[in-house]
Amino acid sequence: MTPLDYEYLRKFLKERSGLLLSNDKQYLIESRLLPVARKAGLAAISDLVAKLKAPGAERLAVEVTEAMTTNESFFFRDKVPFDHFRDTMLPKAMALRAKERRLRIWCAAASTGQEPYSLAILLKEAADKLVGWRVEIIGTDLSNEVLEKARAGVYSQFEVQRGLPIQMLVKYFDQSGDIWQIKPEIRAMVQYRPLNLLTDFSSLGTFDIVFCRNVLIYFDQDTKIDVLKRIAKLTVPEGFLVLGAAETVVGLTDAFVPVPDKRGLYQPNTSGKPGLGSIGMPRLAAAAGARA
Amino acid sequence: MKTCLVVDDSSVIRKVARRIIEGFKFAVNEAEDGEKALDACRRQMPDAVLLDWNMPVMDGYEFLKHLRAMPGGASPKVVFCTTENDVAHIARALHAGANEYIMKPFDKEIVEAKFQEVGLI
Structure with missing residues (x-):
């Protein structure tokens, strides 16, 4: 992937999904988009970028956006x-x-x-x-x-074990081998x-x-x-x-x-007064210092 | 420091579990079957037990029933960790007094989640 390819993908993803990638996320692009490229019969990220730039690439554009914005989730995350x-x-x-x-x-x-x-x-x-x-x-x-x-509500054994109390697993899921469906x-x-x-x-x-x-x-x-x-x-x-x-x-x-x-x-904020939205970090730091 | 007894007939599993649980700042002891685990509990009741189901001499389910009948045996949080991954086994374990249940294979995140769930960490 060339620096130009990376810049193209950064701009593309920002416009399509709001996803903001810093300068050093090449590894993330490679790991998430190489499978998408291979699925489309393309050998490398550069080929994927060329295809995205060509007309009629909407379906591929959706797949690229989805691959980059899909994130890990689990039940009762952060409790x-x-x-x-x-x-x-x-x-x-x-x-x-x-x-x-x-x-x-x-x-x-x-x-x-x-x-x-x-x-x-x-x-x-x-x-x-x-x-x-x-x-x-x-x-x-x-x-x-x-x-x-x-919509299917189907999860692997691994997915149902992080955050979900065992009593709730038994109560609210149906098991089919290693698969659990809500x-x-x-x-x-x-x-x-x-x-x-x-x-x-x-x-x-x-x-x-x-x-x-x-x-x-x-x-x-x-x-x-x-x-x-x-x-x-x-x-x-x-x-x-x-x-x-x-x-x-x-x-x-x-x-x-x-x-x-x-x-x-x-x-x-229904008070009609300013909240904390207009408070900048320097003022917050100063306030914290004053309390200390 | 809290203590955890890891009960499994596989030395590899015990080693992996020990490494994970020591990472939660527990002192870890090991036993290779239910009978040896009961002996360990008679000497010192642990705060937590990570318990396999299928083991020689005495299995995890029998151990749990004996443990819960012992003086002080109601206090340890018992987390099964087994390949017996069906609802019937899970229900039996909970009925016998297990607090949580891990279906093998497991990793650090799963053990951590289950220990948090029962208030051990």
Whole structure:
């Protein structure tokens, strides 16, 4: 792969998916795109780039984008956001929606389904409190390929062992040899739709709870700000946003404010006052120093 | 320092498991069958047991039943680690008092996830 090929792919991926690759990710391109090239009957990444530049390469363009943006996922990943969901978000959202008895949850980077199904399992565990409620979980992802896997709800023995308590595996999955499929009643709780976060998603409607974890880290600053602002428009005033452990709204936007003592949890800023979005890192460092 | 007893008739598995669990800052002891594991528990009750199912002399399932009946035997967190990967075996293990269940083959991430799940780390 020549430096020009690398630059082409960086620009191509940024425009198509928002994925931001630093100068040193050649190994990642090679490992993810060589299989795509070989599948297309091409010998090297340079051949793949030439094909992408030629007319009529849309299908290949989709495959390249999907191969680069598909990331590892597992059930109850990082645990804490799911504890927050069960103990904080769900009770508050239910209190807020007691009249309508309707909740809408969006997993904005659903990947192969582990996150929305983890939420569905927690809702099933709380079924006695949710009698008569209509709860929608919408799972979206850029990649059609991962959404197909999500819809099927079929996972390897390796995939079900990371994060999923054994009691839940036995309770909510059907086994077929080394393959485990999530039970139909859990699958039916989640609807999947292809969606590129760079495009307009206002047609999804409004949500009480939005999980958007481990996707903003791949975007540049302007894209992060844009996506967060558009998510804020879809989040009800007392709703919640959950970001990944390495992500924050601080320094990016005033649209959300962190929930005190709940790491990774944010609420729309309804105070009319600036949040922490306009605070730059030097000021944060100075404030930390002053407290110390 | 917390202690973990690794019970498996394969010395290779014991070695791999030891290396992983020592990485979690546990002191690790080993036993090659259920009977030797019970002896080890009588000497010192561990905080955790990583337990194979199929072993000579006494299998993991029998060991677990004996362990849970011993004075102090309710306290260790027992994580099965076995090739018996079907729901029937998992259900039997949980009924006998297992806290978690690893289906072989395993790696560090799986052991770590299961140890976290039962509050060992």
